[in-house]
Amino acid sequence: MLGLLFGLHGNGIDLNAILATPNVQHWLGADDLGRDILARILRGVQISFVVAIFVTLISMTIGVCIGLLAGFYGGKIDRMLMQITDIFLAFPGILLAIAFAAVLGPGMANLMIALCMTGWVSYARLTRGQTMSLRNRQHVQAAESLGASVPRLLFKHILPLLSSILIVEATYSLASIMIAEASLSFLGLGIQAPNASWGAMLRDGVRYMLVAPHYVLIVGLSLMSLILAINLLGDQLRDKLDVRAET
Amino acid sequence: MFLIKKLSSFATVIFGVLLLTFLLIHLVPGDPVEVMLGESASMADRDTLRADLGLKQPLISQFGRYIAKLAHGDLGSSIHTKTPIIDLIKTRYPATLKLAISSLIIGLVIGIPLGIYAALKANHWQDFVVTMVSVRFSAMPAFWLGPILMLVFAVWLGWLPVSGMESNSSIILPAITLGLGLSAILTRMTRTSLLDVLHDDFIRTARAKGLSEQTVIVRHALRAALLPIITIVGLQMGSLLAGTVITETIFSWDGIGRLLVESIEKRDYPVTQACVLVVALSYVLVNLFTDIIYRFADPRVRVSA
Numbered sequence: 001m002l003g004l005l006f007g008l009h010g011n012g013i014d015l016n017a018i019l020a021t022p023n024v025q026h027w028l029g030a031d032d033l034g035r036d037i038l039a040r041i042l043r044g045v046q047i048s049f050v051v052a053i054f055v056t057l058i059s060m061t062i063g064v065c066i067g068l069l070a071g072f073y074g075g076k077i078d079r080m081l082m083q084i085t086d087i088f089l090a091f092p093g094i095l096l097a098i099a100f101a102a103v104l105g106p107g108m109a110n111l112m113i114a115l116c117m118t119g120w121v122s123y124a125r126l127t128r129g130q131t132m133s134l135r136n137r138q139h140v141q142a143a144e145s146l147g148a149s150v151p152r153l154l155f156k157h158i159l160p161l162l163s164s165i166l167i168v169e170a171t172y173s174l175a176s177i178m179i180a181e182a183s184l185s186f187l188g189l190g191i192q193a194p195n196a197s198w199g200a201m202l203r204d205g206v207r208y209m210l211v212a213p214h215y216v217l218i219v220g221l222s223l224m225s226l227i228l229a230i231n232l233l234g235d236q237l238r239d240k241l242d243v244r245a246e247t
Numbered sequence: 248m249f250l251i252k253k254l255s256s257f258a259t260v261i262f263g264v265l266l267l268t269f270l271l272i273h274l275v276p277g278d279p280v281e282v283m284l285g286e287s288a289s290m291a292d293r294d295t296l297r298a299d300l301g302l303k304q305p306l307i308s309q310f311g312r313y314i315a316k317l318a319h320g321d322l323g324s325s326i327h328t329k330t331p332i333i334d335l336i337k338t339r340y341p342a343t344l345k346l347a348i349s350s351l352i353i354g355l356v357i358g359i360p361l362g363i364y365a366a367l368k369a370n371h372w373q374d375f376v377v378t379m380v381s382v383r384f385s386a387m388p389a390f391w392l393g394p395i396l397m398l399v400f401a402v403w404l405g406w407l408p409v410s411g412m413e414s415n416s417s418i419i420l421p422a423i424t425l426g427l428g429l430s431a432i433l434t435r436m437t438r439t440s441l442l443d444v445l446h447d448d449f450i451r452t453a454r455a456k457g458l459s460e461q462t463v464i465v466r467h468a469l470r471a472a473l474l475p476i477i478t479i480v481g482l483q484m485g486s487l488l489a490g491t492v493i494t495e496t497i498f499s500w501d502g503i504g505r506l507l508v509e510s511i512e513k514r515d516y517p518v519t520q521a522c523v524l525v526v527a528l529s530y531v532l533v534n535l536f537t538d539i540i541y542r543f544a545d546p547r548v549r550v551s552a
Contacts, residue, residue, distance in 0.1 A: 003437060090263065090531045091267075094492075095526055187492075187496065228386045
């Protein structure tokens with residue numbers, strides 16, 4: 001949005017400025033097609049945020065529902081659901097997202113599906129653990145003995161107590177989803193040209209590293225600062241909301 | 248008892264991993280054969296591939312066939328080069344292993360001493376500097392750190408090869424790229440875990456006995472503090488293995504990760520499938536071993552089990 005304010009649009013091409021170093025016209029220089037790097041960074045972060053927020057919301061919804069069910073019912077349902085999450089956890093890091101994105105094909109929608117498929121697991125585990133301990137709280141037992149329905153118990157009596165811990169988890173996962181999105185785009189599996197994406201910009205930057213080292217440096221520094229800022233926000237939120245740090 | 252329980256859950260996870268990787272190819276939108284061969288392929292080629300992959304049979308019998316072939320070490324063959332995939336994996340896997348182990352060593356050698364140093368200087372400026380630097384490094388993804396290192400040490404200074412794996416020094420840059428991130432995490436973990444231990448009663452007792460500060464730290468505190476680090480190292484092996492995909496691509500390191508990316512670009516899905524399977528299985532095995540080592544390293548866990 002900042003970009004629109006300055007009248008910058010990431011796809012404008014200035015043929016005289018191909019791979020230009022930072023100057024008055026292009027504050028952070030221009031890329032291999034003569035597009036303004038600052039404008040593309042701002043455009044890229046918008047897309048990245050939209051993707052990250054959507055993915056976080058969807059995977060949180062799926063994960064929380066599974067976690068609530070597993071934690072509330074326990075027994076067979078719990079064992080089955082946790083077995084499924086264990087299988088998803090057996091794939092290291094973003095490998096599964098890479099695999100899904102690879103077979104689904106590149107593009108923003110497929111990227112988001114791939115990230116959601118792997119994103120829900122941590123929420124499911126977190127919610128399950130919390131639900132198991134909350135289930136035995138007196139107010140839940142009281143509501144249950146007064147005949148409250150299961151959805152009412154879950155959403156009215158248990159979920160509100162989980163909200164702060166979920167907000168903190170969501171903040172951290174925002175950062176990791178943005179890294180995952182950038183990684184996939186870096187590998188050419190994510191957001192496609194002409195849309196701006198930091199991952200794809202980094203890949204171009206590496207390609208033109210010998211002639212225009214400022215390109216890769218600037219994009220990388222921006223990404224690092226953003227991730228750092230989100231993680232610090234997460235730390236602050238954790239302290240403010242008084243959520244105990246746990247595994 | 249612990250081992251039996253562990254192994255049975257291990258078996259379930261392996262089964263799930265096999266099922267999920269098997270299903271991957273069925274997630275391809277449209278006809279996988281069409282996607283893999285492209286529109287120009289002849290009818291005969293398509294039919295051969297279709298028969299080869301057995302895509303017409305019911306899912307269950309396809310899965311059964313997949314498992315049966317796997318048990319014989321048959322991962323199918325590449326669509327484009329027709330080479331058996333198992334041979335591709337055999338030539339590429341050692342390179343990835345070499346890279347992962349080198350980065351692990353770098354991570355341990357930098358991370359643990361720095362963490363100890365930060366814990367001993369807790370709340371002094373030295374601790375502050377170490378923590379600040381490690382937070383920065385852990386926010387630095389491989390696809391940025393890699394190019395930067397390449398730019399400085401290979402292009403500007405010319406000390407090390409840019410990429411490839413021809414000379415012995417080729418491994419240095421990719422291993423540092425992966426190892427630095429790991430060392431940042433290990434530094435923070437070692438610091439926290441050592442600080443926790445330093446407040447324990449047995450450390451006070453050791454000090455009260457009149458032992459030298461060095462003996463207290465090395466013999467008593469470190470031994471207790473290193474236990475949680477075993478678990479962290481095991482868990483981090485996962486991101487290390489996944490990280491090799493990107494690092495290998497940047498540095499043209501011919502390992503499994505690069506094979507995976509190449510197979511995705513060529514839409515050689517059987518190879519993609521096999522790479523994902525091999526990396527996931529390695530990770531599951533590493534985790535199993537970490538669990539077992541942890542059991543035997545910590546007397547408390549052993550007794551309570």
